[in-house]
Amino acid sequence: MRGKRYAVLAAVIALVSGASPAGAIVGGTPARVADSPWVVAITTPDGQLICGGALVAPDKVMTAAHCASVQGIGGRTPRPLEHMRVIAGRTDLRSAEGTTAAVTHAWRHPDFKEVTQGDDVAVLTLDRRLPYQTIALGEAGESGVVLGWGRTAELEKPAMSLRKVTVPILSDAECAAKEPDYRVGRMLCAGRGGRDACTGDSGGPLVVKGRLAGVVSYGRGCARPDEPGVYTRLSHYRSTAGF
Ligand code: ARG
Numbered sequence: 001m002r003g004k005r006y007a008v009l010a011a012v013i014a015l016v017s018g019a020s021p022a023g024a025i026v027g028g029t030p031a032r033v034a035d036s037p038w039v040v041a042i043t044t045p046d047g048q049l050i051c052g053g054a055l056v057a058p059d060k061v062m063t064a065a066h067c068a069s070v071q072g073i074g075g076r077t078p079r080p081l082e083h084m085r086v087i088a089g090r091t092d093l094r095s096a097e098g099t100t101a102a103v104t105h106a107w108r109h110p111d112f113k114e115v116t117q118g119d120d121v122a123v124l125t126l127d128r129r130l131p132y133q134t135i136a137l138g139e140a141g142e143s144g145v146v147l148g149w150g151r152t153a154e155l156e157k158p159a160m161s162l163r164k165v166t167v168p169i170l171s172d173a174e175c176a177a178k179e180p181d182y183r184v185g186r187m188l189c190a191g192r193g194g195r196d197a198c199t200g201d202s203g204g205p206l207v208v209k210g211r212l213a214g215v216v217s218y219g220r221g222c223a224r225p226d227e228p229g230v231y232t233r234l235s236h237y238r239s240t241a242g243f
Helices: 002-017 172-178
Strands: 039-043 049-057 060-063 069-072 075-078 085-088 099-108 122-126 143-148 163-168 187-190 205-208 211-218 229-233
Touching: 039 060, 049 205, 049 211, 060 211, 143 187, 143 211, 172 187, 187 211
Parallel strands: none
Antiparallel strands: 039 049, 039 085, 049 060, 060 122, 069 075, 085 099, 099 122, 143 163, 143 205, 187 229, 205 211, 211 229
């Protein structure tokens, strides 16, 4: 009896979470840092995944503002710098491959409050220059590749090994129709279900034609049918003080 009930529950969860059979980021495939040397993980000092990011200079990481913040009862406050590490060159976070850096400064967009209000962008300064290729900023296009070490489905644990997935980038009209909080110009949205970023992928790169066009910001669940993920549109922030 109990077994059957759990089976029904599991099926319902799979339905509402839009869980896709192929694991992923969600719906993606394994990736290697050797092919994307600028992708970095942001972890706690004891190695728990916080977010992703991208090296935009040897000692600068572009990520989401919410990654450099902690949610308390009174709202978001800056995450203490000593609680963050940046790891580069490590495909599997359970290995010792690559290099770890500490964070000496975090610039968060001064208007950032909530992910749904936009301005979800931050730049971390590292305590050393990392010996990996950096990525230049670019514009959105028809599709992009999103990379991360995060969950492969809403109810999974983080993959901890790098994955990537190609997602279609939608028009502003379509994004605004699907996401009530969508801010034209400052955000972009991508995905039509089945393929998406998920928890732990935040701050990570959306790459269009080899350039960094967005950082993972938020979504309603992950990869749900017809639901896009929302990204900070970096081209809007290029001239903002701080980077
Ligand atoms: N906020 C999540 C994080 O902190 C990432 C959300 C992205 N979700 C999505 N469905 N695209 O890792």
